[in-house]
Amino acid sequence: MNGPAPASRGLVRPGSTIGILGGGQLGRMLALAAAQLGYRTHVFVPEADSPTAQVAAAATVARYDDLDALSRFAAAVDVVTFEFENVPAATAQHLAALRPIHPSPSVLAIAQDRLAEKRFLNGIGVATAPFRAVATPAELEAALRELGRPAVLKTVRLGYDGKGQSMIRADGDAAAAFAVLGGADGILEGFVDFRMEASVVVARTAVGDVAPYVPVENRHVHHILDTTIAPAAIPAALAEEAVATACRIARALDLVGLLAVEMFVTRDDRILVNELAPRPHNSGHWTMDACRTSQFEQHVRAVCGLPLGSTERHSDAVMKNLIGDEVEGWLEALCDPAAKLHLYGKAAARPGRKMGHVNRLYPRAG
Structure with a gap:
């Protein structure tokens, strides 16, 4: 066998069971990719009939703080990963004492805390929007004087798809914005005049192999990702910088698994990193049909110590989320010869819910 020995790679052989924390659509697509490589999956999720449980070989339905259930889950799997980064720290640490878990609890700790994330990024020389920690209304007023208006106030922990954040405009009420935090610690970020939101998904193995996908453009509607365009229409030098930045972050984290790096491309062609997601990501869904290796297969390869697959794209692509009632267009999508439909098995469509x-x-350009 060429390359590092199986033990040093953290090799988990096909036929083994991958434990997945979280039962959403990302876990569902991860479980399907794992099955193609000969793995079983066992999902740990608090809710019954989750999208992941519908396709997994086994499911444990229990709270994330149920240590007995977590121990039984660990005994039934060979390696653990997760499909969302807000797994409680105590859950990840408990499992890490019993089974390999990728990415590691230390990576989770950074990704779960916007202040820790920004400080980590700045500490390795990666540019972000300017920011300040705010725990009181007085600290918010002081931070606004330093960073100026408009600015964005976010909770330090939790929050996604625009939840837990508010814009403070020139005439905005800072006290009202602070009240939205609901007593949670906050972070104020200076407003970025960007011309594009972009992201790069990169995989890394335990032996340090990395495999990035091309940068993509992300377009949001009501703070929810609506459309991803692959590749992003940015100059080649800027695309190379975005990829190099993502790889640098993955190495600095000592990541094992997949990392999505969300970025702003400013009007003066600078890259500012906005957030990190150490898991498969909505902006990587296009890889399922346009690349030799999907992001989900790549994540399985990384956490199981397999060689990474090619990230080459054979087609350009546009990914469109079906949000809420948009899912009713499923038949139209099936009639489109250029389209590939992926449904998540969710019973009820609600406003803002990704269905x-x-x-x-499209033919690859260049």
Whole structure:
């Protein structure tokens, strides 16, 4: 066998069971990719009939703080990963004492805390929007004087798809914005005049191999990702910088698994990193149909110590999320020869709920 020995790679052989924390659509697509490589999956999730449980070989339905259930789950799997980064720290640490878990609890700790994330990034020389920690209304007023208006106030922990954050405009009420935090610690970020939101998904193995995908453009509606365009229409030098930045972050984290690096491309062609997601990501769904290796297969390869697959794209792509009632267009998508439909098995469509996505493929340009 060429390359590092299986033990040093953290090799988990096909036929083994991958434990997945979280039962959403990311876990569902991860479980399907794992099955193609010969693995079983066992999902740990608080809710019954989750999208992941529908396709996994086994499911444990229990709270994340149920240590007995976590121990039984660990005994039934060979390696653990997760499909969302807000797994409680105590849960990750308990499992880490019993089974390999990728990415590690230390990576989770950074990704779960916006202040820790920004400080980590700045500490390795990666540029972000300017920011200040705010725990009181007085600290918020002081931070606004330093960073100026408009600015964005966010909770330090939790929050996604625009939840837990508010814009403070020139005439905005800072006290009202602070009240939105609901007593949680906050972070104020200076407003970035960007021309594009972009992201790079990169995989890394235990022996340090990295494999990035091309940068993509992300377009949001009501703070929820609506469309991803692959590749992003940015100059080649800027695309190379974005990829190099993502790889640098993955190495500095000592990541094992997949990392999505969300970025702003400013009007003067600078890259500012916004957030990190150490898991498969909505902006990587296009890889399922346009690349030799999907982000989900790549994550399985990384956490199981397998060689990483090629990230080459054979087509350009546009990924469109089906949000809420948009899922009713599923039949139209099936009639489109350029489209690939992916539905998540969710019973009820609600406003803002991601029900599926459609990848449309186009001849590769360049």
